[in-house]
Amino acid sequence: MITGFLNLFRVPEIRKKVLVTLGLLLAYRVGFHVPIPGVNYAVLLRYQQEMQGGFAFGIMNALSGGALGSCMLFTLGVMPYISASIIFSLLVKVVPQLEALSKEGQAGQRIINRYTRYATVPICIIQALFLVYGQLGDAATSNVVDQGLYAEWFYKLGVVLTLTTGTLIVMWIGEQITEYGVGNGTSLIIMAGIVARLPTMLSHVATATAAESLGGNAWIQPIAQLIVLYILITASIVFVTRAQRRIPIQQGRQMRGRRVYGGQRHYLPLKVNQAGVIPIIFATSIIYFPVLLASVVSAQWFRDFVTNILQNPRSVVYMLILAGLIVFFSYFYTAIQFDPARTADNLRKQGGFIPGIRPGPPTADYLNAILVRITLPGSLFLAAIALVPSVVYAYWAVNRQDFPFGGTSVLIAVGVALETMKQIESQLMMRHYEGFLR
Numbered sequence: 001m002i003t004g005f006l007n008l009f010r011v012p013e014i015r016k017k018v019l020v021t022l023g024l025l026l027a028y029r030v031g032f033h034v035p036i037p038g039v040n041y042a043v044l045l046r047y048q049q050e051m052q053g054g055f056a057f058g059i060m061n062a063l064s065g066g067a068l069g070s071c072m073l074f075t076l077g078v079m080p081y082i083s084a085s086i087i088f089s090l091l092v093k094v095v096p097q098l099e100a101l102s103k104e105g106q107a108g109q110r111i112i113n114r115y116t117r118y119a120t121v122p123i124c125i126i127q128a129l130f131l132v133y134g135q136l137g138d139a140a141t142s143n144v145v146d147q148g149l150y151a152e153w154f155y156k157l158g159v160v161l162t163l164t165t166g167t168l169i170v171m172w173i174g175e176q177i178t179e180y181g182v183g184n185g186t187s188l189i190i191m192a193g194i195v196a197r198l199p200t201m202l203s204h205v206a207t208a209t210a211a212e213s214l215g216g217n218a219w220i221q222p223i224a225q226l227i228v229l230y231i232l233i234t235a236s237i238v239f240v241t242r243a244q245r246r247i248p249i250q251q252g253r254q255m256r257g258r259r260v261y262g263g264q265r266h267y268l269p270l271k272v273n274q275a276g277v278i279p280i281i282f283a284t285s286i287i288y289f290p291v292l293l294a295s296v297v298s299a300q301w302f303r304d305f306v307t308n309i310l311q312n313p314r315s316v317v318y319m320l321i322l323a324g325l326i327v328f329f330s331y332f333y334t335a336i337q338f339d340p341a342r343t344a345d346n347l348r349k350q351g352g353f354i355p356g357i358r359p360g361p362p363t364a365d366y367l368n369a370i371l372v373r374i375t376l377p378g379s380l381f382l383a384a385i386a387l388v389p390s391v392v393y394a395y396w397a398v399n400r401q402d403f404p405f406g407g408t409s410v411l412i413a414v415g416v417a418l419e420t421m422k423q424i425e426s427q428l429m430m431r432h433y434e435g436f437l438r
Contacts, residue, residue, distance in 0.1 A: 014182070014427055021181030025192045028173050031074035032196075036162050038149050039071045071136065071145075073166040076127055078189050081171045083285070084119040085186075086278065088112055093336045120171060124164040130292040131163065132156050183420035191416040194409045226392075230410065233388065237414045240381050243272040245374050247367070249352045268343070270371060273378040275333040276415060280386050280408050282333070283325035313390040323383040330379030331372075340367035385411050 009015045092098045101108035177185030246267035294306040344363035
């Protein structure tokens with residue numbers, strides 16, 4: 001591991017990419033210390049400590065880098081861009097024009113990326129309006145923002161434009177990392193926001209457990225239990241993320257003159273967690289939308305439902321809703337991303353077949369049956385990871401602000417770290433250096 005790390009700085013090209021990535025991530029984190037106009041920063045720090053929310057708030061907060069409710073320049077983070085990317089990844093499968101563009105290679109992908117950037121702007125504006133009339137309005141009542149200034153329409157318009165501009169800057173930073181740095185820029189930005197919150201999480205847990213202990217070293221046991229819990233979560237995430245079902249593929253032999261071509265045997269890997277963290281993002285987005293809506297809707301029954309169910313991670317109804325949505329979206333997103341009929345058709349055109357299975361529709365049915373079976377444990381695993389905070393809240397009886405770092409954040413961080421290490425590994429192996437994964 002140490003040798004692989006040192007090899008990063010022995011190759012000038014890789015060293016430059018690593019330094020560019022670190023520099024851009026540092027610039028990204030600087031934006032979280034730039035308050036929006038009209039915010040009293042000293043009062044804001046006290047107000048942040050009183051912020052509470054359910055699991056959905058925690059996931060959206062993680063995706064935005066821990067800035068929701070902070071009234072900073074990068075409050076929305078990269079979340080609107082992620083939403084636009086997910087929307088277009090779905091539209092590509094159902095809109096013929098976009099599907100045709102996706103088959104044109106890099107040129108078509110550049111056009112889809114441009115449409116994604118355009119769609120990010122209205123999503124930013126909508127989410128900024130919810131924050132301005134919701135959380136910023138609550139902040140105004142706590143004197144974080146002057147109430148007279150908040151009452152002016154031009155101030156609200158300025159905040160919306162500021163938040164939108166901040167997201168566009170974050171989006172640009174992510175694209176620069178992808179082009180000139182190492183790894184996927186958007187994923188690394190999310191990971192940087194999660195990792196940056198880790199020291200705060202440990203401090204909150206230590207403070208909360210020390211305050212609840214009767215004295216002595218009684219607070220050490222809960223922290224040790226959480227550390228063991230995170231080690232187990234990380235190990236299980238690595239295992240499930242890399243787990244795959246290998247479908248044997250046999251290439252047909254072809255005679256060309258006196259030479260025989262083909263006949264090789266390889267594998268078609270199907271991941272157990274084919275959808276990644278996307279189902280959790282979908283599920284939390286659906287749960288978080290009523291939470292945002294409750295800030296502008298005056299119906300008391302709706303506010304009570306949001307408060308008692310959707311923002312109460314200890315609620316059994318909340319756990320069932322979240323788990324059901326995650327399992328549903330796991331199958332939904334996997335079905336969209338992997339088309340067994342197209343895969344079977346490509347195998348037939350390339351002269352490949354699955355031993356014992358006829359080419360064409362039987363191969364598609366076989367792949368679909370396997371995909372349905374392996375998606376179930378993957379979706380249940382995602383649901384279990386997502387419910388880790390709820391179990392911790394119920395078992396240790398701590399508040400969200402005392403335990404803001406859930407299993408989903410670990411899932412995102414570990415997944416991004418593995419993908420980034422694979423990219424670095426491939427670049428090192430191309431130059432005959434030992435990598436990380438051996």
